[in-house]
Amino acid sequence: MAKNIVIELTDGRVMNAELYPELAPISVSNFIDLIKNNFFDNLIFHRIIEGFVIQGGGMYENMEEKEKLKTIKGEFEANGWDKNKNLSHVSGVLSMARTPAYDSATSQFFICVGDASFLDGQYASFGRLIDKDSIDIALKIASEKKDSNDKPLNPIIIKTIKEA
Template identity: 55%
Template sequence: METVNIIIEMEDGSVMKGELYPDVAPITVENFLNLIDQDFFAGLIFHRVIPGFMIQGGGYDKDYNHHETKSIKGEFSSNGVTNDLLHTRGVLSMARTMIPDSASSQFFIMHEDAPHLDGQYAAFGKITDGLDVVDRIANMPRNIQDCPNIPVVIKTIKRG
């Protein structure tokens, strides 16, 4: 399987390393890499964290200003695209609205397996090192909207 390595560095110094799979979701990986190359994710937060499910980020800064970018085609089976990457612990996938082709920059990392997402969301990579960081973020105190009480800021995401 072809892979592209990435490094997610958090403002607190913690690091998650992962790999992206362009042969599984070429449009999604190209979009994500373009955003990385623009340093789009610097200063954005993980704004939705649900223990036992996932952590989601890539759309808001710590003042909850929304950072928008263009939408892409959803690469998952219910949208007519073959994508056999399952939503297991550590998998990266694209967040979207109810509209299949609405994913843009928001992504999520699976805290635990969620087979009900298979075929419904564009999985495109996996965290290979730093699942302890995912665990820590997922278990942070949060409000009723699942936002961490203390902002969890992405310093940078880069190729690596």
């Protein structure tokens, strides 16, 4: 059964999403634990690429990385996960970010803002934005002016993420 969450930004915007524990139980459990511990409070979307993704969940506004956490198993086909349990990486889908190591995801996540289906089978998709307003907010974030490292010039700060 889907779990509803709300991503609140400090500027008052809100994105509503569903997480799917039946598809990615480890990723969803990890994400919910982080929410319950207010881990995401005051972190930023530190990487935005129009037509691709907005990424957050690990950096403060000054680009200082929040403390490292335990890593989790990557729930995707290339890592032995059932390919039928992955959402395609299309606009609105939430997925865990990771290093090149398959089992390296911690807290960073991304929201697709375009067709990124080439990521299918390589990253653990675990949820999606559930309404047009939320997708529009993600698209607007992706279109912000950014520096050469894809960091928004005007910080997009997560006030909190909470269960709905």
